[in-house]
Amino acid sequence: MISSKQLISENNEKRKLLNKKNEKYYDDMLVYIRLKAKSSEQQSEEILMELLNHLIEGQRDEKTAEAIFGDDPKGYADELIGELPKEKLINRFPFFSYLLVYLMSIFLMIRGIALLISGFFKHVDTSVFIIKSTLVTVYWLLAIALLIWFILHLVEKSLFTKKGSNWRDGLKAGLAGALSFGLGIVLLSLIPNFGPSFTFGWLPSLISGALLWLICFWAKKKFNII
Template sequence: MDAKLLIEENNKKRKLLTKENEAYYDDLLVYIRLHFSLSEQQSEEVLMEMLDHLIEGQKEGKTAKDIFGDDPLSYTDEIIELLPKEKKRNIIPFVGGIVVNIISWLLIIRGIILVSFSQFTEVNTDINLFGTTVVALAIGIFIIINIWFMLKLTKSSLFNEKRSLKKNMLKVGLFAAASMAVVLVIAKFTPDIGPSFTFNWWVSIILGAILWLFHFIVKKRKS
């Protein structure tokens, strides 16, 4: 059974767990899946074996702690050490998909704003190549850093019964806001050097829609 089918089967079987066992197992699952360097096939096979073992133990009245122990982090780290590596399995398409999706929406929103404001005042549709490149790189770095921060925060909060979802969301929000503020400052003070070209609102919307459709189709094929 390939990884995709294993994930689907895993999602179905997890519904058989008690709330306590499901919470314990979900932390194991997320922690292993967040290690993108691991072989996806081998990781899903091990997760399925663990789930089957837990379901059988649950029928005998055992809890996840009885089966896997009171130190799930150490237990999972031992499993990860035994799993084969798979270089850059998901992180590149994962980040790339997010970047394409964000760019598509930025282009669409830009086009809508331009056409809306053009009804009341004269708008400048010119784009400076140097300034746009600098801002695009800043946004790309901003996205990568924020993804890294979210993954790190998620991983650190696993196996912690006192974790607070609201607190973590607040941290992510503040970090994203600070990063965006830096991007805005860069955009504000980057000088217009070199050539500029006209980028009309309708071109912006069409290009954004094409990118969004491309991302949607790719995502559908993978799901």
């Protein structure tokens, strides 16, 4: 059986055979199905490949995407999504675990580099207060999740429209990101240092972040997580 990664690669190549109008129609359906489908990636990519092959065959007979699939691509995509078997949430656990560890690795590496650079100019307190760090970490995880959801919502709204508003969506996403970052900085400054703590310097932070990143890289290749 062809893997989902191979299907995606083949899909990217075959889409080059579509004319501009059919490509726009299909691309919107592709993005919508990938965003909305709650089935496995394998099942979603298989149905997308079937649609693409059908569209390419119809295009050879000078048929448009509207003539093949109808003039309501969103409704047609919803029907297809409804027919796909739902994937259990527990099957997505490896993906969410991977994402969480990956974000932690990036944070730890950035923290290590920031502490190293700051240390050249002033004394840096490398103490980590467990309660404060936990609260701030929870905030950032929620903020990132909401920001990703908001961006995907903007992408979904831009589909199946004749005229896009990419600059407006980009501005909204930028403002949402800036607001999340600003609130995080305010939260960090308002919460006092209290409770148990331990010293965690730039080198341990950088090394642990790099190790977590390598684990993510290995897991992605080994288990084909995403």
